[in-house]
Amino acid sequence: MLDPKVIRENPNKVKQNILERGLSGPQFDVDGFLRVDEKRKIVNQELEALRSVRNKLSDTVGKPSEEVITKVRETKESIKALEEALKELNAKWTWYMDWFPNMADPSAPVGKNETSNKEVKAWSPGSGYFKEAQLGNKDFSEKWMPRHQFHTKDHLELGESLDIIDIKQSALVSGSRFVYLKKEAALLQYALFEHLQQKLLSEGFTPMVVPLMVKRRALHSSSHFPGDEDQVYKIAKNGIEDSEDMFLVGSSEPSLFAYYMDKTLQPNALPQKFFAFTPCFRTEVGSWGKDVRGIKRVHQFDKLEMDLLCAPEDSEKLHDYLLSINEWFLQSLGLPYHILLMCTGDLGYFAAAKKYDFEAWLPHQNEFIELGSDTNAKDYQARRYNTKFKDQAGNLHYVHTVNDTGCAIGRTLVAVLENYQQADGSVVIPKALVPYMHGIEIISPNS
Known part of the structure; x- marks a missing residue:
């Protein structure tokens, strides 16, 4: 608010x-x-x-x-x-x-849509960080991104040929935009989670297991309601003890921040850093015709969300800190990517004051895929959650909230498959994930 x-x-x-x-x-x-x-x-x-x-x-x-x-x-x-x-x-x-939306941070470029988003960084395994002249608006850096020197496949063709992705059976079971991940793809999902989890634990984050069904206030306080209510699945009340409406979360963000709802933190308790790995659910209303092939945009997906509460004077610094973890993760996987500073017209939900999107390069499709966002909501969400802290003098203030996707597992899996495919149709496992793959270093049709 x-x-x-x-x-x-x-x-x-x-x-x-x-x-x-x-x-x-x-x-x-x-x-x-x-x-x-x-x-x-x-x-x-x-x-x-x-x-x-x-x-x-x-x-x-x-x-x-x-x-x-x-x-x-x-x-x-x-x-x-x-x-x-x-x-x-x-x-x-x-x-x-x-x-009424949050006030956009002065650093956000003024613009109507994604064409005004500003590239602030780009990186690839062979080149490192790109020079400033190689950056621009939207996808300017794509011309310097790496390409394979052989005929490539997209993630769905790869997944089906390797027998690790099945969307035909999931369509029979659940309808369109659902997926079965099998064998090495399933192992890769948990490897991605474990790799990032180990980093967050070493950084002092608290792991959380959170409710996947929440009441209206949790989603209203995060500002997903009222603006994005059509993106959320509402649960029928049959068999639910409470008479209040219940909703499936599209992110663990509402549940994580709601843990501190109506609470006052004591001096020196900030920052609070925490993460959760959860299934997420979205209706994807309004996205018909976008990313319909494969598993880029589905109704159910898994995500590791990393969020924090902090004092107002620290939110900008900690916003950049979470982004540095995003970059560590992508670089450790060897995935080419760029970072976008989102313009005022593309900030998304009302709570966002400043937002970065991080997108991985897909060499087969010759485009970037959004993997997640890093958002500073300042005190907008805290006012709705009624989450405060006492300073050393005993005065009450609203905390600032910063939330970050961390890892959208399915989309990151897409980027790994397309970037690590080989000319013979196999896929090499990124070195950082091999320790979590039970000895598997390559996925091949004969494995």
Whole structure:
């Protein structure tokens, strides 16, 4: 949630931010919010005055006169009417606040869509980091990315020829956009997880096992609701003890941050660093026709999410810290990649103030594939989660939240298969993953 003071004190900046994020509609009407906010303030003041009058009248000693009785009745009726008016104003006020996005960080390029995203880094195993002249907007660095010198296959053709990916049977079982991973592909999934987990444990992260079904507040607080509600699977209430709606998570982020919901952390408790490896579920509404081949965009996938809570002055530094772990992971796998600083119109969900996307190179398809995002939400999510900390003087502040994909297993598997394929149709296992592959160093049709 955006700090209401920011809207009251800087309405024009908030309007400009909404415009630069490409948002429009009555729910983004800043002037409308300010009118409701002012009226809400006036009604609250009137209510307080009437309640004070009622209390004084109720304190009358002895039998009240007819005049006092009439005054008490009229005051109660006025209070009831104002309470109803305030209820409506509060609902309208909350509606606006639900939709107002976070203020984009000044470093975010101003732009309408992905064409304005700025490449800040690119790396390949043979060349290391690219020079600044090799970077630009969107996919400028692709011309210097490595290519195979033989006829290549995409990940699905490779997976089917090696008998490690089966989408035909999963279509019979579950419909489109599901997958069976088998044999070495299944082992690779757990190897990717274990490789990154070992790094995070060495960095002092706390491992977590989290709920995959959550109530509305968890997704509202993370800001996946209301903007992305159509991307989330809602659970039928049959057999659920609680009457509240339940939803399948599209990321462990809502569950991880909700662990600290309505909590106040003590001095010196920050930062809190934690991660979870979970199945994730998304409807992918609006993505029909995009990445429909293979397992690049599916309804169920596994992901290791790494998140943290920190003091406001540390969030920028720790945002970059999580990105450095992303880079370590990709470089340890030998995957060519680039890092994008996302523009204002492509920041995604409302909580994002600053976001990096990291994308791996796919030599067969001659394009990048998004593997994940690294997002600084500042205090936007913490205000909804009501997560605070005490400073050394005992003053309360909202924490900042930083979240990072870590590893979207399926998409990383796609990148490994396409980059490590050989001319004979086999796939070499990246050296960093061999210790977790039970002696397997190469996947071949005859293995």
